[in-house]
Amino acid sequence: MVPDDFERMWSDLAPIGRSARSGGYFRQPFTQPERELTDWFRGQATARGLRLESDATGNLVAWWDAGTGPGVLTGSHLDSVLDGGAYDGPLGVVSALAAVDELRERGVVPVRPVGVSVFVEEEGSRFGLACLGSRLATGATTWEQARSLRDPDGVAFEEVTEGGEPGLLDGVGMFVELHVEQGRDLVDRGAAIGVASEIWPHGRYRFEFGGEANHAGTTRMEDRVDPMLTYAMTALAANKQARLAGQRATFGRVEVTPNGTNAVPSQVVAWLDARCSSDAALAELVATVSRQAAERAERDRTSLTVTPESVSGAVTFDAELARRVAADHEGGDWPVIPTAAGHDAGILSAAGIPTAMLFVRNPTGVSHSPAETASIPDCLAGVHALAETLERLAT
Template sequence: MSDTFDRLWAGLAPLGRDRTTGGYQRYSWTPVDAEIRTWFTAEAHARNMTVETDRNGNLWAWLGEPGPDAVVTGSHLDSVPNGGAFDGPLGVVSALAAVDELNRRGLRPTRPLAVVVFVEEEGARFGVPRLGSRLLTGAITAERARGLTDEGGVTWARAMADAGLDPDHLGADPERLARIGVFVELHIEQGRSLARLGAPVGVAGTVWPHGRWRMDFSGQADHAGTTRIADRNDPMLPFAETVTAVRRAAVEHGAVATVGRVWLTPNNSNSIPSRVRAWLDARAPGEAALRSLVDSVDLAARLAAAEHGVTLASFQESFFPKVAFPEELCDRLAAVVGGDSPAPVMSTGAGHDAAILASAVPATMLFVRNPTGISHAPEERADPADCYAGVTALTEALADLTAAKV
């Protein structure tokens, strides 16, 4: 099994990797994305799996004939800018390795089995995360998805069409969704809970509510060398105060909150900016705490903007409520993959396709230990032994859920 995983990993690892930073630039509907999709299709065909592209661009590889009440696993292959190697790909590679392991053991599933690769999970190019699964479930409309644009103004519809797919067919896919009997996504843990517990694999029980909010601070562009401090309407000042308010609010509410994306206009070293556009990412154990956090940040931002003669426009770009995966399913998998004692059942603040599918089908996740907890960065890693343990755990889960027989 380790040889199979290592070969798959070595084949995927170079695609989209920045030789300077070691990070990955894997964005939807780009030439690198096409290479990755070709890689997955070839690996699936090598396992005699039938590959389909659904109306939203998600890839499905079926072991045997597609059918109802299917057990589905998989993840995503796109990345954040300069992202790590494991976030998403670990779930896809492990799924293919688990198919090999079932075959090696001579186990034949009695339920249909599929491996899926969801598009635009990170939202790195078009701004909306989990787009492939959201389109599948109808959590976002086709009209909105078609109109999403990247930084160059290219729409999702245009990019999808350039990749050879028809954006006119975008949208909810109830027939395909009805095929799924259960979905299990394996993912590297984005945190250190398993490291602290000394466990290589865990099961997701809940996903924190989370969302993204945009804040536009508008002031007056002017000359940095000739404009008196008293005469300035500099949007950078209330923005800076807002960033510190975000940190205070996160600590106060037992949450996490980040301003990690900022656009400046005109973005010149000798100009006072006219606009600062920033995005707040906030996550909390409960929705009341999350809403309170966002409200306190918004109030601090408005007070700071008024003090500096700047206007503020803010709005919610996305929101995902708390997800509780089915307790019976989580306990079942914890017992199956845990060996002598059940695997730990955990909460996570990271969003995943499994959380989107959970609104429509039974779903949960397996997490593989991350020794440093670092994710969304080139330093993200998992030890080989833990990766192999993840493949073994996923194999056991799939064998159990599909009632595989010799």
Template sequence: MWRELAPIGRNAGSGGYRRYAWTAADADCREWFKAQALSRGLTYETDRNGNQWAWLGDPLAGDAVVTGSHLDSVPDGGAFDGPLGVVSSFAALDELRRRGVEFSRPLAISNFGDEEGARFGLACVGSRLAAGQLTVDKAHQLRDGDGISLPQAMEKAGYDPGTIGADPERLARIGAFVELHVEQGRALDLSGDAVGIASAIWPHGRWRYDFHGEANHAGTTRLVDRRDPMLTYAGTVLAARREAELAGAVATFGKISVEPNGVNAIPSLVRGWLDSRAADQATLDTVIAGIEQAAKERGERDGVDVRVTRESFTPVVEFEHALRDELAKILGKDGADVPVLGTGAGHDAGILSSSVPTAMLFVRNPTGVSHSPAETAGEDDCVAGVGALADVLEGLACR
């Protein structure tokens, strides 16, 4: 499975993946998922929001155990973020069939669309729509860098955008959702464990900063006469690092656009996107407030107008304790001490936690690198992840 999926959407120059929502690479990933489902005799379907499902048992019976993740990527992302969870889900089902277990609950494997938000700027679009956390009106307003709207992209890919929206009936049929994911950090590497259980997802969000200055000639305009938004942006980037460091949080300006974007022109507008995360809400609020204050103070000095727009936000997600404890009991049945750890990364499991009981398993990432071609996980650890997921699914769905 891994060899079949690996070439899809891979950029020869960077070695990273460009599997953006509703593109040709995304379509190839979806075809791969469908083929895996049908080859195992599973009932395949796509829901109203374009999320894919592969069912063992009656999809309408209720109290289903669902596993899976996503197949899309960030720009030049790694091979494991998302796909490891989907591949491991199919492999875990194969392992359960090898064991000859009998299922007492329906089992499903899912691929949620547009988890990374690389194309339209909003993460977890597929699961947000299903959970009612993204309205149809706001979804219709989403546009990519070329001005193509989400409905236009879906229609071009062969899906009906007229059906998108909250899907409470489907979510009501799910008794538990367990997502396996490569760890995006080094906690497991430092503890020496191959697999861990997630405790919570840090609160996190994305903010757009618009720095409005005045376009002018780079060679003839005196420094004292300039209203250069790039200076204000640069000062804000440094302020973000300072505020995050002081608070024990993280803050990143990872995307920028410039107008008119000429080498010999002072910009009229610099637009930067901030991603910030912290272990608790109070800390995150402090960091965001400090960055915005620093940006506006610097803007006053530079003659630059600063406007801040919150584009997305996800509060802290505490995974359901009963399900989390059940996973720990299943995986610790032989006396093993399974580590429980928090994460600063968002996931579909976090979005779905508002509607269904959810839990997560992490597989060790020896470098801690993620959202990069250097992202990796050892084969033995991946196999251990499949075994752990199979044990969990057996414990939940084969009672």
């Protein structure tokens, strides 16, 4: 089997998990589309003669054993958010395989092993904890903590995968992740490629608003104990406080009980995604929104419980490594820019593995949406940038 080039690989992935209605992708972990993608990756690795390793939770690494010593790892993830875009994750995996091809075509022989990774459940779209695969691989999250996580249908994480001790990343000396940019910084700069300087701290918080179910027609407005009102005010407060502070706050998921058109709800559960420029700003934003929600709950005679489900602190990538990756390219240095999106790279960096990120320009600036995109010329520029980076780091 001859390994496919970038455009053929991208074309092969395009229909997997794609909705005919919206054009978006549904590639949730341990579902058929994601398993098809994993099988595809295994086939591409085998076609290149790469040595495959996996762990008990489904993370994969395909090794090019061209050298010895601490390996240089690249790659990303293959899962998506609900109704997501094509590029978030898979672009990094496809580009990594294509970068290995480019190095081989140019006769580059690394002195260190080069690996291509696929981490599971990066988005947290099924089991609620973002970067779950890389957290387990680094030991940042234990199997005991992860095994009881449940998806919206009540399926536990331990029902779809096995548990085990981390070890897949033993021998990894450095990690480089290529990713489509989730924003417009590179568009505004007129640059196709960028390098990450940091990841903003971010967290997911579950807000549970309790009330009393009642008839929508016969219950007077002044007699209602309606948690939807408390939630609505909280969503507006989060928007206002984030705007005032120049931060990010989003309520993007809501569950209502009993969820009937003609019933006052008994409960509303909503998840706040908050991202800020510093750990202190994140704590202050969440505290302010929670306080205002509690004050409104008291006026509405509803109840409120706030539970942090996952919180990731600020990640500052190795500045010297970023400079080394970004400097001295044809056309000038690549820009070094921050991101407010979470990535597996942030988890590996926090675990003490020297880490860098490359971004490929996204002309719409839109992500986690079917409108997410990148041009083929920019994608190929990303492949070349990653190959050049791996050559610098592995030779």
